[in-house]
Amino acid sequence: xxxxxxxxxxxxxxxxxxxxxxxxxxxxxxxxxxxxxxxxxxxxxxxxxxxxxxxxxxxxxxxxxxxxxxxxxxxxxxxxxxxxxxxxxxxxxxxxxxxxxxxxxxxxxxxxxxxxxxxxxxxxxxxxxxxxxxxxxxxxxxxxxxxxxxxxxxxxxxxxxxxxxxxxxxxxxxxxxxxxxxxxx
Numbered sequence: 001x002x003x004x005x006x007x008x009x010x011x012x013x014x015x016x017x018x019x020x021x022x023x024x025x026x027x028x029x030x031x032x033x034x035x036x037x038x039x040x041x042x043x044x045x046x047x048x049x050x051x052x053x054x055x056x057x058x059x060x061x062x063x064x065x066x067x068x069x070x071x072x073x074x075x076x077x078x079x080x081x082x083x084x085x086x087x088x089x090x091x092x093x094x095x096x097x098x099x100x101x102x103x104x105x106x107x108x109x110x111x112x113x114x115x116x117x118x119x120x121x122x123x124x125x126x127x128x129x130x131x132x133x134x135x136x137x138x139x140x141x142x143x144x145x146x147x148x149x150x151x152x153x154x155x156x157x158x159x160x161x162x163x164x165x166x167x168x169x170x171x172x173x174x175x176x177x178x179x180x181x182x183x184x185x
Contacts, residue, residue, distance in 0.1 A: 018098045023113065024051060026091040027080055032122040033087035034178040037142075039134035040094040040110070042102030042156070050076045051090045054102070056157035059131070062168050063088075066175055068182050086180050089122060093130075093138045103158060104134035115141055127178040129171075131155060150174045 024041055044054040052059035053076075060079065064071035067086060071079045083090065097110040115138065118125055128147055130136035132154030142149040152174055153159060153167050162170075175181050 018100075018109075020096050020098055020109070021046060022096050023092045023094060024049065026089065026113075026121070027051065027084065028089040028091070028118075028122045029084050029087075030122060031087055031124050032084070032089040033124055033126050034175070034180050035089045035091060035118065035122070035125060035128045036131055037128050037135050037138075038090070038092045038131045039104050040092050040097055040099065040107060044102070048076075051080075052155065054157060057155055058157075058164055058167060059155040062155060062164070062171050065168060066172055066181060087124070088180055089125075091118075093135050102156075104132065104154075104156075107134065112138065116145065118147075119145060127174075129174045129178070132159065148177075150177070 021040070024045070028035070038051070041051065042054055042057075045051060047053070060072040063083070064073075067082070069082060071082060074082070080090075091113065093112055093115070094107065094110045095113045098108045099106045118128075125147060127150065128142045129150045129152050130139060130142075131152060133151070136149075136151040139149045139151060152170055153162050155167065155171075159167075172181070
């Protein structure tokens with residue numbers, strides 16, 4: 001399984017038998033203007049080695065609707081290429097953690113990614129949108145970097161509090177503010 005390694009044994013940190021999971025690498029270019037920052041990939045994403053791989057996650061359908069492309073029907077590499085062409089990147093707030101299952105509430109022993117490296121890797125970065133509450137816990141750190149930050153509702157299937165259209169509306173507002181939506185959409 002991609003992103004899985006056994007914990008180091010007894011002592012501080014994960015308890016014996018827990019697996020320490022490793023996040024996916026960032027999807028960025030130097031001209032990335034908007035970064036979508038999740039918490040940590042779920043089981044389906046780690047197994048596939050792809051962001052937002054769970055078939056019920058609304059991420060790809062929402063972005064596809066807003067960008068005018070059926071992204072959920074495309075191959076993963078095409079999806080990523082399409083986002084990068086539109087100056088949109090992807091990453092997660094945690095580099096490693098212990099988490100049985102895919103719920104953010106189950107995350108333990110999390111080691112954060114170094115968000116300070118973002119400005120070196122993507123010097124044109126102007127906005128970060130946090131995909132859900134767990135990611136938004138690092139919003140203060142993002143704002144301290146001088147980057148605008150928005151908290152958006154999670155696209156995870158576990159977030160049933162808001163329906164698809166309500167989520168899409170909030171995501172539209174943020175992507176419009178970032179200047180990454182096609183003209184006339």
